[in-house]
Structure formats: structure tokens, C-alpha cells
Amino acid sequence: MAQFAVFGLGRFGAAASIELMRLGHQVIGVDNNTKFINRLADQLSHAVIADVTDEQALQELDIQRCDAVLVAIGxxxxASILCVLHLKNMGIEQIWVKATSKAHHMILSRLGVSRIIHPEEEMGVKVAQALNYPMVNQYLALGNNQYLVEIDITQRLQGITVAALLADANAFVKAVLVKRRDKLFSPLASDFVLEHQDRLVLAGSLDILKSLAPKLTA
Known part of the structure; x- marks a missing residue:
């Protein structure tokens, strides 16, 4: 169990805080809006009214004990930049920050935060990918144009082997595992037979994975 601090409890910060709690972690939620604090007081480990632009106020929260801090100020x-500067001065190493503009992103990059998040843009990309490739449930970028994708096996593909499915890209795509109801199958032999409603996880370059789309949807 880790401990996190979330500064800014608007829609994005509140959702992140509640999910971290659901995952079994401790969360200190901080905002200067009493309404937001009261709304989440019973759902977080601690919910505190504080001005995050005041370094002394942050010192009193004992944030140094947290594994990471998420600055989710809108x-x-x-306020976002001052908060990050104070956290840096306090020696906080893991700082994740929500950016709201290119200028904000540029400043945060110069400050050397651990990760800059663009929630609306990232969700927009995910929605576009889902619309373009409806057979893909989830995908994860691994860097260098390499991705993990989770594919639904449709009724049409019932009974096909992994080798047959990947016949045109077998050298460039790796079948990682299959989720079948409450079971996981890995590693996968080339003659593993896929069933309707299986979920197949593939790894490979984005271009090659895209080339498989017609075969998966036809």
C-alpha cells in the first residue's frame, strides 16, 4: 500500500483520488474549495483545505512521506506552477502534473516534473483509436512505436489458431497471452485455438498491428 497526495479535487483529481483508494492506497486530498473537500471527505484517507501556493501550508501536510504527488489543479x-516549485523545494521526487496548455507543458518540462498529463488529449486519442479499431479493447504504448493491444475474438474467428491469425505478420507481432473468462493462457503455442469472446493480447509496431485490422474485422 502506497501513500499519495492529490492537489486539486475537481473532476480529474477526484476521479484519480477515488481510484487510488479503490486500489488500496492511502490518499491525501488537498483543495482550497470547501465544497470539493466536503464531497470527498468520507471517501479519502484525509481531505484537507489548504492553499497549495503557500509552501508553509504544504510543509505542515507532511507531504514528504508520500510516494508521489499528483498536481491536478485546473x-x-x-497556482499549479507555484505548487510544483514548492514541492521541488521540499525535495519531492515523484511529481505528476496535469497540464492545461502548451505553455503550461513547456514550463513544467523546464521544472523537471516526473510526468506531464494531458487528460483531455489522452482521452481523445483513446476514443479515436476505439472508433478506428473497434475490435481493440485496450492499448498501451511501450515507446519506439511499439504497442500492446487487447483484441476481442469475434464469432467469425472462432476456431482459428494463433498462427493462422498472425500468418501475414507473425515475424513482427508477438501473441502475448489469451484471457478466457477467468483463465489466462501464456505462453501461446502457434497451434493454440482461439474461441469466441477470448481476449488476445498482441505486441508489435503500430503499423503492423494496423495492417491486421481488416483481418480482424472483415
Missing amino acids: EDLE
Whole structure:
């Protein structure tokens, strides 16, 4: 169990906080809006009213004990940047920050935060990918144009082997595992037979994975 602090409990910060709690972690939620604090007080480990632009206020929260801090402040660019500067001065190493503009992103990059998040853009990309490739449930970018994707096996593909499915790209795509109801199958032999409603996880370059799309949807 880890401990996290989330600064800014609007829609994005609240969702992240609640999910971290669901995953079994401790969460300190911080906001200067009493309404947000009262809404989440019973759902978080601690919910605190504080001005995150005040370094002394942050010192009193004992944030140094947290494994990471998420700065989820919305449109107040100045507050976000001041908060990050204070966290840096306090020696906090793992700082994740929600960015709201290119200028915000550029400043955060110069400050050397651990990760910059663009929630709307990232969700937009995921929605576009889902619309373009409806057979893909989940995907994960691994860097260098390499991805993991989770594919639904349709009724049409019932009984096909892994080798047959990947016949045109077998040298470039790796079948990682199959989820079949409550069971996982891995590693996968080339003659493993797929069933309707299996979920197949593949790894490979985006271009090659895209080339498989017609075969998976035809």
C-alpha cells in the first residue's frame, strides 16, 4: 500500500483520488474549495483545505512521506506552477502534473516534473483509436512505436489458431497471452485455438498491428 497526495479535487483529481483508494492506497486530498473537500471527505484517507501556493501550508501536510504527488489543479496556471516549485523545494521526487496548455507543458518540462498529463488529449486519442479499431479493447504504448493491444475474438474467428491469425505478420507481432473468462493462457503455442469472446493480447509496431485490422474485422 502506497501513500499519495492529490492537489486539486475537481473532476480529474477526484476521479484519480477515488481510484487510488479503490486500489488500496492511502490518499491525501488537498483543495482550497470547501465544497470539493466536503464531497470527498468520507471517501479519502484525509481531505484537507489548504492553499497549495503557500509552501508553509504544504510543509505542515507532511507531504514528504508520500510516494508521489499528483498536481491536478485546473485552469489556475500560476497556482499549479507555484505548487510544483514548492514541492521541488521540499525535495519531492515523484511529481505528476496535469497540464492545461502548451505553455503550461513547456514550463513544467523546464521544472523537471516526473510526468506531464494531458487528460483531455489522452482521452481523445483513446476514443479515436476505439472508433478506428473497434475490435481493440485496450492499448498501451511501450515507446519506439511499439504497442500492446487487447483484441476481442469475434464469432467469425472462432476456431482459428494463433498462427493462422498472425500468418501475414507473425515475424513482427508477438501473441502475448489469451484471457478466457477467468483463465489466462501464456505462453501461446502457434497451434493454440482461439474461441469466441477470448481476449488476445498482441505486441508489435503500430503499423503492423494496423495492417491486421481488416483481418480482424472483415
